[in-house]
Amino acid sequence: MRRSIPAALVVGVGLLLLLDFLVVNPTLGAISGAIVELVVILFAAAAVLGAILLAVRHAGALALPGGDRIGSALVLVGMAIVLVPGLMATDGAAAPSVRWVVGALVVPIGASLLALVAVFLIPAARRGMRLRPRDTAVILVAACVVVVLLLPLGGDVGAALGDGATWVLDVPLRAVFAGLLIGVSLAAAVAATRFLFGLAGTDD
Amino acid sequence: MTEPLGGLRRTLPLAFVAIVAVGTLVGIRLDLGPGAGPAPAATSLHADLAELGRGRVLVGFDADIGTYAEIRPAVRAALAQLVRGGATISMVSYTPEGRALALAELDRLRRGGVEPGRLLDLGFHAGAEAGLVAGVSSIVPREADGALAAALRDAGAGIGAFDAVLVVGGNDLGPRSWVEQVATRLPEVAIFGIVPTSLLPQAVPYRASGQLAGLVAGAREVAAYVAAVRDDPTTGAVQGAAQVTDEPPSSLPVLVGLLLTLVLLAEAIASRWRAPARGGAA
Numbered sequence: 001m002r003r004s005i006p007a008a009l010v011v012g013v014g015l016l017l018l019l020d021f022l023v024v025n026p027t028l029g030a031i032s033g034a035i036v037e038l039v040v041i042l043f044a045a046a047a048v049l050g051a052i053l054l055a056v057r058h059a060g061a062l063a064l065p066g067g068d069r070i071g072s073a074l075v076l077v078g079m080a081i082v083l084v085p086g087l088m089a090t091d092g093a094a095a096p097s098v099r100w101v102v103g104a105l106v107v108p109i110g111a112s113l114l115a116l117v118a119v120f121l122i123p124a125a126r127r128g129m130r131l132r133p134r135d136t137a138v139i140l141v142a143a144c145v146v147v148v149l150l151l152p153l154g155g156d157v158g159a160a161l162g163d164g165a166t167w168v169l170d171v172p173l174r175a176v177f178a179g180l181l182i183g184v185s186l187a188a189a190v191a192a193t194r195f196l197f198g199l200a201g202t203d204d
Numbered sequence: 205m206t207e208p209l210g211g212l213r214r215t216l217p218l219a220f221v222a223i224v225a226v227g228t229l230v231g232i233r234l235d236l237g238p239g240a241g242p243a244p245a246a247t248s249l250h251a252d253l254a255e256l257g258r259g260r261v262l263v264g265f266d267a268d269i270g271t272y273a274e275i276r277p278a279v280r281a282a283l284a285q286l287v288r289g290g291a292t293i294s295m296v297s298y299t300p301e302g303r304a305l306a307l308a309e310l311d312r313l314r315r316g317g318v319e320p321g322r323l324l325d326l327g328f329h330a331g332a333e334a335g336l337v338a339g340v341s342s343i344v345p346r347e348a349d350g351a352l353a354a355a356l357r358d359a360g361a362g363i364g365a366f367d368a369v370l371v372v373g374g375n376d377l378g379p380r381s382w383v384e385q386v387a388t389r390l391p392e393v394a395i396f397g398i399v400p401t402s403l404l405p406q407a408v409p410y411r412a413s414g415q416l417a418g419l420v421a422g423a424r425e426v427a428a429y430v431a432a433v434r435d436d437p438t439t440g441a442v443q444g445a446a447q448v449t450d451e452p453p454s455s456l457p458v459l460v461g462l463l464l465t466l467v468l469l470a471e472a473i474a475s476r477w478r479a480p481a482r483g484g485a486a
Contacts, residue, residue: 021388021389029341033338033341036331036334036337036338037338039331039334040329040330040331040334040335040338041330041331043330043331043332043334043335044330044331047330093303093304093307093328094307094325098307099304099307099308099311102304102305102307102308103308106269106304107269107272107304107305107308110269110270110301111269111270111272111273113270114269114270114271122464126471130475150401150422150423150424151423151424152423152424152426152427152428152452161424162243162424165424166244169404169408170408170412173405173408174408174409174412176405177405177406177408177409178409178412181406181409
């Protein structure tokens with residue numbers, strides 16, 4: 001009984017959305033529109049709830065001895081730096097103070113963190129070469145080839161690289177990723193069907 | 205026993221960052237920027253956006269803060285091309301990061317002299333892919349005012365009210381989500397994309413199948429597209445937001461990084477060969 005209610009809900013909602021996709025009917029459109037709106041509201045509520053829970057958890061961690069107080073304080077201060085200007089301003093996220101926080105703090109920090117990936121990749125590659133030399137070598141050679149092919153260079157060298165990049169993108173890469181996309185879609189469809197027919201394992 | 209090269213090894217990451225930074229600065233100073241190699245996708249996007257003319261363009265702005273620097277020159281060049289052509293630009297975001305970046309770009313366009321009536325901020329829409337689906341029927345918020353908002357409401361107030369969509373990707377909600385959720389419902393709306401290299405593999409099949417009307421991805425195509433917009437012979441002298449001011453990333457730091465990577469890997473291989481030899485001698 002417990003399993004049948006969510007399954008019935010999934011079947012009902014899925015069929016409604018599918019029918020709306022196939023049949024032009026104002027009533028059906030209104031019903032599926034309302035369902036989609038409900039999902040949007042659920043998403044928004046989940047995001048707000050997640051933020052509140054994060055704040056509560058880290059506020060609690062500040063009071064606990066032996067916890068990562070500095071980390072929790074940083075999380076709370078970071079949230080406050082973004083939230084307070086937005087809540088105080090009448091135009092919310094469009095307020096100049098919020099734009100300044102994003103432009104002067106969040107974007108440079110985010111970009112710097114991603115740039116650090118390059119630095120950490122090199123020691124990781126060295127370690128990989130020592131532990132699993134063959135596998136790591138294949139990955140690194142492939143990565144170097146792709147990076148070189150995608151280099152924006154002009155002249156004859158650039159033209160040759162461009163031709164190579166076009167071939168790699170259009171033939172092997174496209175084949176692999178098209179196969180992946182189709183495979184993932186099929187797997188999702190099979191998993192959904194198994195769930196609908198009650199064939200999924202008890203742990204699903 | 206202390207490793208003789210331990211200090212040097214510990215400073216290598218710092219040296220790497222310093223060399224890349226110096227390489228970037230030298231590259232900019234000496235104008236060692238990229239040559240715009242052949243990139244048919246970039247030429248095609250340039251031609252397609254030029255055809256839009258004074259049309260209504262929706263920019264789905266969901267770039268990622270970390271990778272936005274890679275595609276920013278192409279995004280700004282695309283916005284400049286749309287401004288030159290006389291198109292109206294409406295921006296919507298489905299991710300908080302995208303919303304933050306979209307606000308900055310809208311602000312830049314306003315400061316660049318684009319008439320307020322040609323810009324519309326459609327804001328942040330919650331719900332991820334469900335939000336996208338909801339946008340098919342209604343994307344113009346109630347509080348939006350002005351002639352552009354009114355015209356969009358007259359045309360149905362959904363994504364179908366636009367002539368084309370330009371998706372700025374990088375986050376989870378990239379061109380793939382737009383094709384899956386929007387193109388299937390509104391096949392008449394052309395969807396274009398600009399994405400970083402990390403999203404290139406998953407976006408390429410959609411470009412090849414024609415579900416994406418155009419796609420610029422990765423440094424090569426970004427450079428080629430920026431060059432195509434900057435050197436467009438059909439537009440005369442332009443000012444403000446219609447100008448292309450951002451330079452695509454230089455190849456020099458990438459080459460320096462590759463060289464350093466190769467040196468480090470050679471060192472790793474050499475030390476691996478040395479280790480058994482030492483063991484054998486002992």
